[in-house]
Structure formats: C-alpha cells, structure tokens
Amino acid sequence: MEEVGTMTNLKKFKNKEELLEELSSDIVELLQDEIEEKGKASLLVSGGSTPKPLFQKLSNIDIPWEKVIISLVDDRWLEPTHKDSNELLVKENLMQNFASKAKFVGMFIEGKTAYESDEDCSLTYEDNVFPFDVIILGMGGDSHTASLFPENEKLKEAYDLKNENLCISIKPDTAPYDRMSLTLGAILSAKNIILHIEGEEKLKVYEEALNSKDIFKTPISAVLNNERLIEVYHA
Numbered sequence: 001m002e003e004v005g006t007m008t009n010l011k012k013f014k015n016k017e018e019l020l021e022e023l024s025s026d027i028v029e030l031l032q033d034e035i036e037e038k039g040k041a042s043l044l045v046s047g048g049s050t051p052k053p054l055f056q057k058l059s060n061i062d063i064p065w066e067k068v069i070i071s072l073v074d075d076r077w078l079e080p081t082h083k084d085s086n087e088l089l090v091k092e093n094l095m096q097n098f099a100s101k102a103k104f105v106g107m108f109i110e111g112k113t114a115y116e117s118d119e120d121c122s123l124t125y126e127d128n129v130f131p132f133d134v135i136i137l138g139m140g141g142d143s144h145t146a147s148l149f150p151e152n153e154k155l156k157e158a159y160d161l162k163n164e165n166l167c168i169s170i171k172p173d174t175a176p177y178d179r180m181s182l183t184l185g186a187i188l189s190a191k192n193i194i195l196h197i198e199g200e201e202k203l204k205v206y207e208e209a210l211n212s213k214d215i216f217k218t219p220i221s222a223v224l225n226n227e228r229l230i231e232v233y234h235a
C-alpha cells in the first residue's frame with residue numbers, strides 16, 4: 001500500500017456517557033443529512049461489547065428510521081439466534097423502539113458456509129445496502145477491526161483495493177467462529193467512517209497503530225493510513 005498520511009480526528013471524552021451523547025447525535029445528524037439528500041441512508045455497525053450502549057441510545061432517538069438500512073461491518077458465521085451473533089446483538093439492542101422501523105440487511109446465509117458466501121454477501125450488499133453512508137468500526141485489543149485480524153492469511157485479499165468483492169470470509173486465528181467481514185475497500189468506500197473505542201488500553205493500541213506501517217500486524221492501520229478522514233471517538 002503506498003505511503004499516505006493518516007487523516008484522523010480524535011475526539012476524547014471525559015466519560016462514556018458524554019461520548020455516547022455526542023456520538024449518537026452525530027450519527028443521527030449524518031443519517032438525516034443523507035435522508036434529506038437522497039431519501040434514504042445506510043448505517044453499518046460492528047459487533048462486540050463496546051457498541052451495545054450506543055445501539056440502545058440510538059434506538060431511542062426519533063428520526064425517520066423507516067428510511068434507514070441497518071447492516072453489519074462483520075459477523076460471526078452463526079445462526080442469527082446464537083448468543084454471539086452480531087445480527088442478534090443489533091436486533092436486540094439497535095432495532096428496538098423508534099429504530100425498530102429500520103430495514104436490516106445481514107450477512108448470514110442459512111445452509112451455507114462463510115466460504116461459500118463471499119459472493120452472495122457482496123451481491124446482497126451491492127443491491128441492498130450500497131452506498132455506505134455511515135460506518136461504525138470497533139477495534140480489538142490486538143488492533144483488529146471488523147473481522148480483519150492480525151497476520152490472517154486472507155488479509156492480503158481483504159486489503160486489495162482492486163478486489164471488487166465487498167465481503168470476505170475469514171477464519172480467525174485468534175478469535176472464535178468463522179467470520180464474514182467487509183473488505184478494506186468496502187470500509188473505505190463509506191462516506192463517513194467512525195471508529196469508536198473505549199479504555200486506556202485501546203487508546204494506546206490506537207496511537208501505536210497510527211504510527212505503524214505494518215498493516216498486517218495492526219489491521220486498524222490499514223484503515224487509518226488512508227486519504228480518508230476517520231472520526232475517532234474515545235472515552
């Protein structure tokens with residue numbers, strides 16, 4: 001990947017409550033701008049524990065959710081009823097209250113393995129979600145984002161900006177379950193890219209990744225080291 005500068009805007013908050021207040025209102029403002037402009041908006045979210053309170057907060061904000069498509073940045077390849085499914089996490093915490101009116105597009109395909117489903121996922125996203133208006137990334141303590149894990153054998157394919165697939169199946173070496181993830185190109189195609197991280201440990205990992213050029217060792221760097229503005233929210 002050619003050497004480019006990072007364009008990040010780090011917003012640090014005193015506590016999670018203040019972060020959630022500002023992040024949720026920034027997200028709904030971005031969605032409303034898109035709805036005003038083109039009559040619809042897409043919001044792609046990550047799983048994990050960090051975003052759960054954000055989802056609950058968003059679900060209680062009254063915007064025209066019926067014009068919003070909610071989708072996933074990645075998922076574990078599990079039945080959507082499985083406790084560790086991101087689809088379940090989103091349906092139980094975000095698609096509630098006002099936001100229950102939104103449309104959901106997931107990744108999991110019944111009866112197919114993740115490896116049989118890269119193409120299906122890409123086509124489904126192309127037809128039903130693209131263009132990506134707002135994407136919310138998380139980051140693991142190992143600097144993974146989406147399901148792009150350090151030193152994973154499929155990172156080269158996931159990072160190839162000529163790869164037209166929006167989705168890629170991943171077998172993590174250091175986390176449970178087969179995954180389906182957006183590729184780097186798909187993530188960078190989003191109009192607004194947000195990284196939501198909490199805790200001092202993750203801030204340290206983020207700051208090291210900002211200066212890391214080894215995108216295979218620190219996958220979040222593959223997102224940060226691009227001519228795209230990344231809005232970073234930390235508490």
Ligand SMILES: O=C(O)[C@H](O)[C@@H](O)[C@H](O)[C@H](O)COP(=O)(O)O
Nearest residue numbers: 046047048049050138139140146
């Ligand atoms: O499916 C997932 O696990 C997520 O998409 C993943 O990329 C998440 O954002 C990080 O693992 C951070 O997770 P925590 O918020 O739980 O630390």
